[in-house]
Amino acid sequence: MGTYVVRRVLGMIPMMFLITVFVFLIMHAAPGNAFDAIMNPAIKDIEQLKQQLEHNAGLDKPLWWQYVHWLGLFVTGNWGFSFNHHVPVTQLIGPAIRNTLILGILAEVLTIAVGVPFGIVQARNPYGKFDYTSNVVLFCLYSVPFFVFAIFMIYFFAIDLQWFPAQGSTGTGPGAGSIGDHLYHALLPALSLALVNSTVYSRYTRGSMLDVSRKDYVRTARAKGLDEGRVFTKHVFRNGMIPIVTQFGLDFGSLVGGLIITEGIFQYQGMGQLVIDAVNGRDYNVIMATTVLIAFGVLIGNLLADILYAVVDPRIRYD
Amino acid sequence: MSANTATATETQAQPRGRVSKSPTRLAFERFMYNKAAVVSVIVLLLIIFISIGAPLFTHLDPTHQYLMETDAPPGGVHVLGTDKNGFDLFSRDLYGGRNDLLIGFVDTIIVMAIGILLGGLAGYYGGWVDSLIMRFCDFMLNFPFLLLIIVLTSIFNSSGVWLLIVVIAIVFWPPTTRLVRGLFLNLRESEFVLAAKMAGAGPWRIMFRHMLPNIMGTIVVNATFTMANLIASEAALAVIGFGVQPPNPSWGNVLYDALDYFTLKGEPWVWLPPAALLTITILCINFIGDGLRDAFDPSFEK
Numbered sequence: 001m002g003t004y005v006v007r008r009v010l011g012m013i014p015m016m017f018l019i020t021v022f023v024f025l026i027m028h029a030a031p032g033n034a035f036d037a038i039m040n041p042a043i044k045d046i047e048q049l050k051q052q053l054e055h056n057a058g059l060d061k062p063l064w065w066q067y068v069h070w071l072g073l074f075v076t077g078n079w080g081f082s083f084n085h086h087v088p089v090t091q092l093i094g095p096a097i098r099n100t101l102i103l104g105i106l107a108e109v110l111t112i113a114v115g116v117p118f119g120i121v122q123a124r125n126p127y128g129k130f131d132y133t134s135n136v137v138l139f140c141l142y143s144v145p146f147f148v149f150a151i152f153m154i155y156f157f158a159i160d161l162q163w164f165p166a167q168g169s170t171g172t173g174p175g176a177g178s179i180g181d182h183l184y185h186a187l188l189p190a191l192s193l194a195l196v197n198s199t200v201y202s203r204y205t206r207g208s209m210l211d212v213s214r215k216d217y218v219r220t221a222r223a224k225g226l227d228e229g230r231v232f233t234k235h236v237f238r239n240g241m242i243p244i245v246t247q248f249g250l251d252f253g254s255l256v257g258g259l260i261i262t263e264g265i266f267q268y269q270g271m272g273q274l275v276i277d278a279v280n281g282r283d284y285n286v287i288m289a290t291t292v293l294i295a296f297g298v299l300i301g302n303l304l305a306d307i308l309y310a311v312v313d314p315r316i317r318y319d
Numbered sequence: 320m321s322a323n324t325a326t327a328t329e330t331q332a333q334p335r336g337r338v339s340k341s342p343t344r345l346a347f348e349r350f351m352y353n354k355a356a357v358v359s360v361i362v363l364l365l366i367i368f369i370s371i372g373a374p375l376f377t378h379l380d381p382t383h384q385y386l387m388e389t390d391a392p393p394g395g396v397h398v399l400g401t402d403k404n405g406f407d408l409f410s411r412d413l414y415g416g417r418n419d420l421l422i423g424f425v426d427t428i429i430v431m432a433i434g435i436l437l438g439g440l441a442g443y444y445g446g447w448v449d450s451l452i453m454r455f456c457d458f459m460l461n462f463p464f465l466l467l468i469i470v471l472t473s474i475f476n477s478s479g480v481w482l483l484i485v486v487i488a489i490v491f492w493p494p495t496t497r498l499v500r501g502l503f504l505n506l507r508e509s510e511f512v513l514a515a516k517m518a519g520a521g522p523w524r525i526m527f528r529h530m531l532p533n534i535m536g537t538i539v540v541n542a543t544f545t546m547a548n549l550i551a552s553e554a555a556l557a558v559i560g561f562g563v564q565p566p567n568p569s570w571g572n573v574l575y576d577a578l579d580y581f582t583l584k585g586e587p588w589v590w591l592p593p594a595a596l597l598t599i600t601i602l603c604i605n606f607i608g609d610g611l612r613d614a615f616d617p618s619f620e621k
Contacts, residue, residue, distance in 0.1 A: 151577075264560070
C-alpha cells in the first residue's frame, strides 16, 4: 500500500506539469491582460504606465522564459502577486481554500447523509409503493439542474423567508468569521449542491444493496438463522457500499466543477469565485495558483477514493 | 396469459410465412409502452418546435436592446416583459432554446463519434493503443475541465456558439470513450468476431459492421443521458457568465441576468420561464433515455 501511494503521488508530478503548461499557454493566448483595464483620468500617459507595469510583471519577456520563471518561483513557495488585488497570491488563496473546504465538505456530508440512508430504506422494501413513488420523485429531482435548485433556494430561503444569507461566505458584526457564521453561510449553497447529488447516491445505494441481497452468501446468512438486522449490517451493507465508494471517487471531479458554479451563483468567496474573478481580470498569477491547487485537489481526491476502495473491499490489493 | 396467447399465435403464424418482428421493431413497441417516455417525446418535440419556429410566435428580435423599456413587466408588446438590459424576455426564451438544443444535439454527436472511434480502437486493439488512449482519457478526466472551458471561452470572447460547442466536446468525450472501450472489450473474444476474422474481414469492418451494431442500444441510451448532461452543463456555465455570450440568447444566460436581489424577488417572469424550460427539457431527455434503456434491454430492472 505504501509503495502504491508513493508511486501514485510521483505519477501526479508529470500530470501537474502538463496541466500547468496547458493552462499557461491557454491563458496567454487570451486577448488582453490585467493592465488593459486601467482607466484613470488622473494618469496622463496610460500607455507608458501600462508598459512599465507589463515590464515589471515580466510580460514583455518570451513566453517560455515567463513559464520557467513562474515555475522556478512557484516550487520555492513564491506564488507572486495578484495584479488586480495587489497582495501576494497566497494571501488570497488561504481564506478561499478554507471557504471552499467548508462548502465542499458540508455538501458532501449532506449528500451522503441524505442519499445513502434513503437508498437503504428503498432497498429494504423493494418494488413496494414507497420504493416506486420515491423512485419517480428521485428521477425527476435528478433532472433538475442544481443551479435551478440554487436559484429556488435563494428565492425561498434567502429572499422570501430571510432565514439564510443570499450570498457571501461570512457575515458582518461581532459573530463574523466564527465557525457557526461560516456554516450558516455555507448551508444554502451546500444544500443546493447536495440535494441533486444525493439522488444519484440513493439510486446507486438502492441498486447495489439489491444486487448484494440476491447473493448466495446472504441467503446462507439467512438460512443459518441470522436475524434480518444483522444480515443487513454484517453482510449486505458493507459489500453494498463498495460501488458507492467508487462512485464517490468518480464524482470528485464533478464535485469540484459544481463547487465552482455554486460559488459563482452565491458569490461565495472560495476558490471557484477566485478563479472566475481571476480569469475575468486576466490575473495570471492567481489563475496559475488556483489551477494548480484545483487540479491537485482533484488528483488527491481520486487517490483518496482509490485508497478508501481498498479499505472497504479487502479483495482489492495495490501491489 | 395474454403474453402466452401472443406467442402462441406467433408460432402458429410462423409456418404461413409471416416474418417475426425485428429486434428494432420489438424495441420500438416496448418504448411505446412506456407512457412517461412517449409523453416526453411529445413535449420535447413541442419545445423543439417553439424554438425553431420562434419567429412564428414573436416578431421581436431577441438580440435587440429596448433601452427605453428596461425592466418592463409582462404585457403589451413584451409578452414576458424585458430584463434589466432591455432584452425582450419572451423572444429570448424562445430563441434561447435554439442554442441550448443545438449545443445539446451537435455536442452529443461529436462526443459519441469521438467516443466510438477512440473507445472502439482502444477496446478492439488493446495493447499500447489501449494504454495510450486511456492515459489520454485519464489526463482529460483529471484536468480541471470547468477551468478549461472558462479560460477558453473567455479567450475567444465571441458571441457565437460554435466555439463553445468545440470546447464542450473537447471536455466531455472521455467518459463515453471509457464506456465504449469497455463494451468493445467484452465483445472482442466473442465467437462471431472470431468468425468474421476467419472470413477475412478487416478490422474496420469487424468494428463497425459486426461489433458496433451489437452495442448500439447501450450507446444510444448513453447518448441520451449525455445530451441531458451537456445541456445542463452549458446552462451551468452560462449561469456564471461563461456559456453562450449575450446578446446571443440561451436559457442559461437569461438566468445569469436574473441573478440579482431585485429581479429574483420581484420579477419571477424573468427567471421562472427559462428555469422551467431547462428543467423540462432535461427531464424529458432523461425520461426518453430511461424508456430507451427499457426498450433495448427488457431485463433491466423489470
